[in-house]
Amino acid sequence: MADLSFYISPLSEEIREEGRAQGRAQGRAQARAQNILIVLGARGIEITGATREKITTCTDSELSRQWLIRAVHATTAEEIFGAEDHPDR
DSSP: OOOOGGGGSHHHHHHHHHHHHHHHHHHHHHHHHHHHHHHHHHTTOOOOHHHHHHHHTOOOHHHHHHHHHHHHHOSSGGGGGOGGGOTTO
16 A cells, blocks of 8 residues: 555645645736736737737736836836836936
């Protein structure tokens, strides 16, 4: 009979919890990206493929939150990225 004690050990539970936390963070990032795209689309703002990719690949929760807030007021999709993404400004 195989030793299955690892699967009920504290280390095993810690590994599972880390995986769950990462999964939740990924889910929040994906939801935030979808919300940004929904807001821009609802406002009739054109979204290029490059802009869509930048939004959907962002893993920085605070940055994507800022983008979502900016999407509410932006007149172009590029405006959501703010001046920090444009060093010539």
